[in-house]
Amino acid sequence: MAYEYASVHLKFTIPLALALSLAIYPVTTRAHIFQIASLVAIAFFATLPWDAYLIRHGVWTYPEEAIIGPRAWGIPIEELFFFVIQTYITSCIYILANKPVIHALYLGSQRNPPSWMKRAKLGGQVTLMALALLGACLIKLEGRGTYLGLILAWAAPFTLITWTVAGRFILSLPWTSTALPIVLPTVYLWLVDELALGRGTWSIESGTKLGLCLFGVLEMEEAVFFLATNMLIVFGLAVFDQYLAIIFAFPHIFPTVTRSPTPLMLVESRLLDSSKFDLGRLQGIADAVHRLKRKSRSFYLANALFSGRLRIDLILLYSFCRVADDLVDNAVSRSEVLSWTSKLKCFLDLRFKENESLGHPPRTPTRNGPRSEVDSYVDEAFPDFARSPLHLLPANVLPPEPLYSLIEGFETDSLFSSTSEKETIFPIADEQDLAKYAHRVAGTVGELCVALILHHCEPEMDQDRQMRLRSAACQMGVALQYVNIARDIVVDARMGRVYLPTTWLKEAGLAPEAVIEHPRGPVVAGLRRHLLDRAFLLYRGARETMDLLPSEARGPMVAAVETYMEIGRVLSETDEFNLREGKATVPTTRRVRTALNALFKG
Numbered sequence: 064m065a066y067e068y069a070s071v072h073l074k075f076t077i078p079l080a081l082a083l084s085l086a087i088y089p090v091t092t093r094a095h096i097f098q099i100a101s102l103v104a105i106a107f108f109a110t111l112p113w114d115a116y117l118i119r120h121g122v123w124t125y126p127e128e129a130i131i132g133p134r135a136w137g138i139p140i141e142e143l144f145f146f147v148i149q150t151y152i153t154s155c156i157y158i159l160a161n162k163p164v165i166h167a168l169y170l171g172s173q174r175n176p177p178s179w180m181k182r183a184k185l186g187g188q189v190t191l192m193a194l195a196l197l198g199a200c201l202i203k204l205e206g207r208g209t210y211l212g213l214i215l216a217w218a219a220p221f222t223l224i225t226w227t228v229a230g231r232f233i234l235s236l237p238w239t240s241t242a243l244p245i246v247l248p249t250v251y252l253w254l255v256d257e258l259a260l261g262r263g264t265w266s267i268e269s270g271t272k273l274g275l276c277l278f279g280v281l282e283m284e285e286a287v288f289f290l291a292t293n294m295l296i297v298f299g300l301a302v303f304d305q306y307l308a309i310i311f312a313f314p315h316i317f318p319t320v321t322r323s324p325t326p327l328m329l330v331e332s333r334l335l336d337s338s339k340f341d342l343g344r345l346q347g348i349a350d351a352v353h354r355l356k357r358k359s360r361s362f363y364l365a366n367a368l369f370s371g372r373l374r375i376d377l378i379l380l381y382s383f384c385r386v387a388d389d390l391v392d393n394a395v396s397r398s399e400v401l402s403w404t405s406k407l408k409c410f411l412d413l414r415f416k417e418n419e420s421l422g423h424p425p426r427t428p429t430r431n432g433p434r435s436e437v438d439s440y441v442d443e444a445f446p447d448f449a450r451s452p453l454h455l456l457p458a459n460v461l462p463p464e465p466l467y468s469l470i471e472g473f474e475t476d477s478l479f480s481s482t483s484e485k486e487t488i489f490p491i492a493d494e495q496d497l498a499k500y501a502h503r504v505a506g507t508v509g510e511l512c513v514a515l516i517l518h519h520c521e522p523e524m525d526q527d528r529q530m531r532l533r534s535a536a537c538q539m540g541v542a543l544q545y546v547n548i549a550r551d552i553v554v555d556a557r558m559g560r561v562y563l564p565t566t567w568l569k570e571a572g573l574a575p576e577a578v579i580e581h582p583r584g585p586v587v588a589g590l591r592r593h594l595l596d597r598a599f600l601l602y603r604g605a606r607e608t609m610d611l612l613p614s615e616a617r618g619p620m621v622a623a624v625e626t627y628m629e630i631g632r633v634l635s636e637t638d639e640f641n642l643r644e645g646k647a648t649v650p651t652t653r654r655v656r657t658a659l660n661a662l663f664k665g
């Protein structure tokens with residue numbers, strides 16, 4: 064019987080903690096570790112005196128035969144371990160629930176909170192103050208409300224502090240990020256408590272409790288205790304996330320963010336007046352996230368696996384690439400395409416010239432400051448939807464060459480002459496042209512992704528490893544582009560475009576015009592399979608080098624690549640694939656399974 068309490072941990076808390084550790088491991092960052100460690104320490108030392116008081120005053124009792132024996136400040140070691148493992152379990156659930164969330168998107172409520180939010184925050188503060196007072200009164204009465212009073216008088220003030228600091232942020236977060244990580248562990252621990260109370264592992268002395276049960280033999284006070292403590296943990300984590308969000312969102316305030324922001328940065332973030340927030344940047348990030356979600360299921364899913372400022376910069380890079388590609392794709396003539404690519408090059412010229420005036424390394428310009436030459440040019444030369452993606456391109460941490468090459472690659476698309484001309488031009492004459500095009504529009508994107516990863520995760524990486532990563536990233540980009548082309552043969556044909564090399568078509572007895580007319584059929588399917596074979600050959604050649612990526616970016620980037628290559632696997636499995644807007648698509652469940660496999664297998 065001496066291990067009765069310990070067996071509660073062995074059966075119910077430790078297995079869950081291990082399972083959650085496995086679940087969060089691939090997406091755990093140093094910031095997460097810092098958050099969990101801080102919360103465990105705070106929970107331990109905040110609970111210790113309170114717990115010792117309850118035991119010393121006979122509110123909580125443990126049959127000697129139910130505990131191993133050693134105590135600290137009169138508290139059984141199993142109880143001390145409970146403080147730690149409950150905080151850890153709830154923190155892991157919070158991290159999982161918040162992984163998809165970009166906390167920067169919820170900072171706006173700090174500046175201009177809606178009236179309901181102000182009322183709700185005030186209501187919460189008043190309620191918590193009332194509960195603290197109620198707790199004090201119950202303690203003073205020394206009656207059956209003593210235990211409840213001790214819980215309220217202890218938990219309510221701490222909750223009031225976190226609610227005052229982060230109430231609006233907590234209220235603006237999705238309920239799945241706050242309420243769920245409170246409710247799930249609370250209900251689980253209610254059930255564990257119900258079992259333990261029923262078996263007499265621990266008990267609440269009569270005379271100090273109301274004698275009401277939530278269900279079974281679960282005392283009402285115990286139910287309130289677990290709810291209150293899990294609220295404290297989640298609110299405490301949300302406070303951290305609020306300050307981390309400020310650090311990650313505003314490079315003009317925090318130019319360099321190490322793998323895990325320092326405690327000093329957290330203090331600076333806390334002391335920062337919300338009037339310094341660049342609301343235009345926050346709106347631009349939200350705009351970029353919306354664009355990513357709308358335009359790319361693969362990369363939208365993968366983006367949730369990244370963290371911190373790297374995640375934001377990858378989304379901003381995607382947004383720029385997407386808008387630039389759309390400007391060209393939506394052009395109705397070659398001259399219009401060339402007009403857009405010329406303006407994009409001019410934007411890059413001005414932006415990289417501005418870099419020279421922003422120090423070394425160039426700091427991120429802010430939209431709060433005076434309008435720069437680049438700002439004025441962008442607002443004058445580009446339509447409204449394209450301005451924010453250009454303003455927010457993280458060009459201060461990107462190499463210029465791949466960006467210029469990307470824009471030149473878009474010019475290739477305009478070589479497919481518009482239908483008004485008699486003779487139709489198909490610029491992808493042979494496989495060399497195809498490789499060159501793919502390198503320009505996609506290989507460059509791989510290089511840019513690696514540049515962001517190196518900047519944010521391992522700026523000190525040796526040159527040889529950097530070169531290998533850049534080369535592999537370029538090759539992987541080409542592989543993804545080949546999959547893209549293989550998937551979009553029908554869609555491209557409708558636009559008068561054939562990216563299959565003309566030499567391939569001739570060997571199959573086809574002309575590009577025939578593909579425009581009949582983009583389906585066995586011959587084209589055969590050429591699609593040939594292109595996919597090339598894609599997977601390039602993919603296999605680059606995939607191993609991804610192991611050289613910094614650990615915090617490796618899993619998420621592998622997931623991004625694998626979920627995209629899964630499109631190619633679906634195409635390879637059958638010639639009849641379900642189309643979404645004319646494009647072959649991967650079922651969401653398969654996409655998620657692919658991402659998780661990539662994440663856990665790395």
Ligand SMILES: CC(C)=CCC/C(C)=C/CC/C(C)=C/CC/C(C)=C/[C@@H]1[C@@H](COP(=O)(O)OP(=O)(O)O)[C@]1(C)CC/C=C(\C)CC/C=C(\C)CCC=C(C)C
Nearest residue numbers: 359366377380381384385505508509535536539540543547
């Ligand atoms: C997680 C995250 C947000 C990543 C962002 C990656 C990124 C910046 C993508 C930009 C894609 C883009 C719009 C480029 C413009 C040209 C273009 C359309 C390229 C084709 C992409 C398809 O994008 P999308 O999914 O939006 O369009 P469809 O739904 O397919 O119509 C391409 C297929 C090319 C994409 C190429 C890459 C993302 C580079 C791949 C290489 C790496 C990620 C580096 C891997 C690292 C090593 C070391 C191998």
